[in-house]
Amino acid sequence: MKHTVKATWMRGGTSKCWVFERSELDVPGFTTDEVLLRLFGSPDPRQIDGVGGGSSTTSKAVILSPSDEPGIDVEYTFAQVGIDQAVVDWGSNCGNCSAVIAPYALKRGWVDPDHGILTVRIRNTNTGQILIERMDLDSSRAPVLIPGVPFPGQVVDIGFLDPAGATTGALFPDGQQLTTLGVHDEDADARSEISATLIDAGAPLVIIDADAAGLGAIGFGDWITESITEMPRLERIRRAGAVAMGLAATEAEAQRAIPKLAIVAAADPGGDADIKVMMLSMGAPHPALAITGSIGLSIAAHHPGTLIAQKLASAPDGELRLQTPAGLLTTWQRQIDGQLAVGTTRTARELADATLGFDPIGDRSGAPTVTVAQVAGLDEQQLEPDPEPHRRRTVFASVAAFAVFGLGATLVGGGLLNPPATTADGDYAGETLQMVIPLAEGGGTDTWARFVGQELVQDIPGQPGFAPVNEAGGEGITGSNRFASSAADDGTELLVSTATTVVPWVLDRHVVKYSFEDLEPVLVNGTGGVIYARTAAGVKSPKDLIGRKKPLVFGGITATGLDLTTLVAFDLLEADISATFGFEGRGPVNLALQRGEVDIDYSTTSSYHSAVEPIAKEGSATVLMSFGQLDEHGKVVRDPNFKDTPTVVEVYEQLYGKAPSGPKFEAYKTLLGLTYTYQKGLWAPKDAPEEAVDLLRNSAHELSGDTDFNNKAEKVLGGYPIVADENLSQRVKDAYTVTDETKGYVTALLKDSYGIELD
Structure with missing residues (x-):
């Protein structure tokens, strides 16, 4: 029996959320968890077979219903839908997604404005927390932009009433404003001590400083990139905090969504911010700031014994200005109806109304079988069991294998069942050319790489298979670093470069672990x-x-x-x-x-x-x-x-x-x-067989002279030719030679004119 699920797609703050009315998720014979996982397309890092967005900020569900409780307008339940694991986390609230409630309730006629002002009282069922939201419906107000969102939206003031202890029952769950956590090191038998503030306000939060996070010597602009290598250790700190707060009996049992981890450092003297902060969400750096986390940070700042208060130049005066990776966010504290309210301002916007198809099939015995949610008709498939955790390299290899065997549209040629042949024999038959794209799918570099790769393998003798693998992170630096450290050196793995990855190398940024001097160019292509x-x-x-x-x-x-x-x-x-x-x-x-x-x-x-x-x-x-x-x-x-x-x-x-x-x-x-002129390129490791590199380069040179290819490439390459002639190595070497004078000038320009210091 086919079911349809009505939903509204909305942006709330810096998150995207699917909004469901509670009755829509009541699918007979299936739990809400099962329904959400299939609607979102989990588990899958890309959530390609569902409506999830492949990141913690876009894999969220807001479940609403009018409230019968006196003084409460809307009942609100939040679900953080797992991405690479078949898990739905119900343990916390999302402040950014909370911003969608007032506009949705107004649209549905659950509340009415009073003289152009809409006030909505909300109970979050995850925590029992009461929220008050306020919207000024005056259409003549100037558009408002918030950090992390390039477009304006409906302004929503969100206040959390008496937010202390909503989850654990106490503002400081372990009774202390500053706690020492015993954290297992990578060697499980060794432990280190970490100073932290454990606070429950808005959501449970573990606050540590930049030194404890391994970021003390790193410029704030590089925290997101540098924290990626620290993530296993930061996760151990977070889980140790969960145990200390009474949220889990053991570190292994700690939920993924709570507690959140916030990393703080003192603000730059004379700047606009009171404190620098980066928050982790579902094991990854948050692009802006979780609003529930900002509530805890704001309250902690008003308690002198906390770690964040020790970093402030002066006590806050009712407002706290937090410098986040996306920009400045301000929180406030005030009294509303005799109760302490802590809040901030967000914007919200409706993106789409949708009807999602849900077709349950199969035998309900054993592992649950649930069909995929579909927009415009997607194929049905079974929900796979939750995968075991993998090491990073294993995950990458799995993604690569998926790219080879699962993406038929991008798999060209190949002879994958033939015995593999050496790449140094003038023939790539039986091989697969893996192309590491260090940026996200769908962008200009990704489009360029997939187009060039698909065309190139058809000109390579033996017509190898083609496996494009996106390894995004750190503005292209993460994937490029990984390639430099562990790429196959047999000519079967190539790196895609673009200006985004070249400029940080030119500037000698310490986060860059790759060097184009250690790579061999296969082809380059320009733009204007x-x-x-x-x-x-x-x-x-x-x-x-x-x-x-x-x-x-x-x-x-x-x-x-x-x-x-x-x-x-x-x-x-x-x-x-x-x-x-x-x-x-x-x-x-x-x-x-x-x-x-x-x-x-x-x-x-x-x-x-x-x-x-x-x-x-x-x-x-x-x-x-x-x-x-x-x-x-x-x-x-x-x-x-x-x-x-x-x-x-x-x-x-x-x-x-x-x-x-x-x-x-x-x-x-x-x-x-x-x-x-040489904006994009394909590169092989320096140690790749010379015969293999020459074969790839000669094939690219032949491709560059192919009339059919150039006609087809007009839109993607913009009329700029592929360059892979016999002078390529010297040409690229000359272009990629950057003098100390140029580096010094650029460094001084960024510092003196734009206040950016390179570390």
């Missing part, structure tokens, strides 16, 4: 781009970049990625520019420019026609210059895709009547080559 500005900001030509009374605001993602080339161009031109970083992509920056929130931006060729050309034609944006391309002699020439647009060098000559020179110009040419 333009710099454009908002016409309403008073920019009609390049001369409007200098001598301004008010600097133009540049919207950036990160100064240590592809943005760096643009920043060096601004400096070379002596443009009057300030910058704001933290956008999640060029698309959000483009929209921010159209809304008037930033003034100047750049676009790569691939997105120019869709993102920039329309607003340039309507007159709301002005295309100022292209980055240009480096020719074989290292000279900056016009981009073939922007033949009528002057390059950065030509604009300099227009503004100052002479050709550019000196350290700034040399730095610009270096970065232009690395991030545009």
